Structures are given as structure tokens and as C-alpha cells.
Amino acid sequence: MALIVQKYGGSSVADPERIKKVAKRIVATKRRGGKVVVVVSALGDTTDRLIELAHQIASEPAEREMDVLISTGEQVSVALLAMAIHSLGARAISFTGPQVGIVTDSSHTKARILRINTNRIREELRKGKIVIVAGFQGVDINENITTLGRGGSDLTAVALAAALKANCCEIYTDVAGVYTADPRIVPRARKLSNISYDEMLELASAGAKVLHNRSVEFAKRFDIPIRVRSSFSRGEGTMVTKEHKFMEDVVVRGVTLNTDEAKVSLRGVPDKPGVAAKIFKTVADENVNIDMIIQNIGKKGKSDISFTVMKRDLKRTLAIAKKISETMGAERVDFDENIARISIVGVGMRTHSGIAARMFGALASKKINIEMISTSEIKISCIVDKKYGQKAVRVIHTKFGLGKG
Ligand code: ADP
Ligand code: ASP
Ligand code: MG
Helix, strand or coil, X not given: CCEEEEEECHHHHCCHHHHHHHHHHHHHHHHCCCEEEEEECCCCCHHHHHXXXXXXXXXXXXXXXXXHHHCHHHHHHHHHHHHHHHHCCCCEEEECCHHHCEEECCCCCCXXXXXXXXXXXXXXXXXXXXXXXXXXXXXXXXXXXXECCCCCHHHHHHHHHHHCCCCEEEEEECCCCCECCCCCCCCCCCECCEEEHHHHHHHHHCCCCCCCHHHHHHHHHHCCCEEEEECCCCCCCEEXXXXXXXXXXXXXXXEEEECCEEEEEEEEXXXXXXXXXXXXXXXHHCCCCCCCEEEEECCCCEEEEEEEEEHHHHHHHHHHHHHHHHHHCCCEEEEECCEEEEEEECHHHXXXXXXXXXXXXXXXXXXXXXXXXXXXXXXXXXXXXXXXXXXXXXXXXHHCCCCCC
């Protein structure tokens, strides 16, 4: 018998009316036959509100307690959705992540799933019930509640689909699928009917929050096709699958904007071997991920080194950078939070040349200065001033002819 995992995001269950609509859709799926597992996120912006609340109590709340707090949002959703399904005369049962044995490591607020014990879910499915699981959460081996990082309900859904060997994983959200750019920024963005795991992974990591990046990694590893579609309308949505040869015909699949990063610069660093190694090793030892790096050779044996980090790691990174800068005799440490990363992604870049030049040309045509550049096999990113971020996305989108006809 077919097994389907459906995930409904926060905006799909933002209020009682929407919860009732989602319940109808789930019941209709169940009545078509097969087994149905549903993953659901917290209502609307509940998670944001819980985080704000915590910061009104403490400037740096303990991460373990943050997880106890923010996991409550999803617990509310599963209960309400089960009640809505009951009202339609169907059978459903709700569970938290810990209750269905989603075991994670202990990295609070960004935990990784280690294993899922599917016995309880299978037992309820056998009884013919719709099983509703709270997204975004798990439990470590010491029974501490953990969460999987913002947007992590997608990961719960894909991980459950893998563990249960589901036939299909559907992600229901507030847009009709994956677009060539965020439709809120580029109204002319086009919905894609197909995208490869690698492209989706790069888009998600570069700021397209329509799917959580680790959910795509997981889907790729276990080859779980994902269908992203709207919970408000019908439509086929977008299939995220393994790469097919025809996908290389498209050079640029999408453009993204990410404003979650900040730039840190060490100025006047002695220009000698081993300096960059020391800086990056010290920062990495503190578990901070560094991304783009740029070194400018300055004058009189000194250089400037800049790199980007996530804004949430900025405070920590600055403290580390200041220490290193003192021990190395660098002049000073600067930072800039007003930056935006614009990226283009496409497997076709492997076989087409001149793509970077076209991207830079598009930015130049609007007099947008590029502060940093990085490239990988299927992605090119530029850092620009944050105030030009959206404009940059639009001009690049047009340049590559990605919009609706
Ligand atoms: P959910 O609450 O359902 O998980 P999210 O807000 O996390 O939904 O993700 C959906 C949002 O992702 C859309 O409303 C859209 O603004 C944004 N988004 C960013 N980039 C893209 C893209 N390339 N395609 C579709 N949506 C995108
Ligand atoms: N509610 C969580 C968040 O807002 C998880 C999710 O929506 O996927 O990040
Ligand atoms: Mg999301």
C-alpha cells in the first residue's frame, strides 16, 4: 500500500480556518487510499514570537531552554490538526518528535537527526490512522528536547519519508513551487517544473528558504523525490529529483538573495606565510563557519583579510578576531552587517562558459559594486551592498531571461 508523507508549513496552518482546510486536504488524500503521515510546523510566526519572548527575558538564553521553548509551537499545531481531522470523521493521532523516536545529537537549536524509531508510527498506520508528527524537533540520547534549525520541519518530513520508505514526500507551502527567484522579490519569477537535488541544495543554502537545505541533502542521500506545492491551490508544483541529462540545457536555474551574513575584516595583518592558516583555524576551532574569503595585498608588508560569517555568529567571531589580531600585531578589526549575497545556480554552468562575466555585467549595468566573489561548479555568488540586494536579483534574473515570457 502506498505511503505518502505530507508537510504543511507555518503559513499553511496560520489560523483555524487554514487548519480546517489543510485537514480536508489530508482526509481527501487518505480517502484516495494508502497510508498518510503528516508533518506540521508551528502556526504562522509562532516560532519568531517565541524567540522574541525569550530575548525579552535574557540577552543570551541557554540553547537547551530555547529548544524546550520553541518546540512548543509545533506541539500546538499537531494537536489542533488532529482535532480538525476528527471533526471530519476521520481517524488521526498526533505526536511530538520525541514521542515518535526522532533521535538527534545534542547540538541544541541545530541538532542533526541520528535515527528514527518508526515502530510507533507504523503501529498507528496499521490501525488505519493518519499520523501527525510535530516538525522541527527531536530528542537526544539523554532525553533533552532538541530542534533542527529554522525551517527544520522540511527535514523532519524528508527524514520520515526516508525512514518509512515512503513513495512520495510532498512539501505544502504558500507558493506554488520552487521559482527562478523568490516571487516576493521578483514578481515575474517563473515556477520550475523540475530541479535537481544539487541545484536545490545550492539554492536553499544560498537563501531560497522554500526548502531547508539539510532536507535536500537528506533527500539526495536517500533519493527521495520531493514535490513542493501550494497548500492554497491545486497544481503540480515542482519536483526535486536526481539530475537528468536534459537539466544541463538550462544554464541558470535560479537566483537567490541572502542577507543573513556579515563581513569581518582584519586590517593591516602582517603579510607572511601561515597568517591566514592561523586565523581560519582559530575561528574554525570555535565552530564558526566561514564562507567567502578575500585577501588584499596592501603596502609595507601588510595585507587585509576579509571573510563572511552568519550574523548569528558575528559577536563570537569578532571576539575571536580581536584576540588573533592582537597576538599577530594586526592594526584593527572591522565588520559590516549591511551586505547581501546574490547567487546564481545551475548544473548547466558545468558545460557553458562566460556565465560569471554575464552576471558581473548585469551588476555593472546598474552600477552595483561587487565586494567579494566566490564560485563553485554550479554556483556563482557576489557580495554587494545590502541596499542593492533586491535590485541585483532582479537585474540578474532579467539578464539570464529567467522570467515569464
Ligand atoms: P513554510 O512556512 O511553508 O515552510 P517558508 O516561508 O519557509 O514556508 O518558505 C516559502 C517562502 O520561500 C515563499 O513564501 C517565498 O517567499 C520564499 N522563497 C524564497 N526563494 C524562493 C524560490 N526560489 N521559490 C519559491 N519560494 C521562494
Ligand atoms: N517552526 C519552525 C520555524 O519557524 C520550523 C519550520 O517552520 O519549519 O523555523
Ligand atoms: Mg519553511
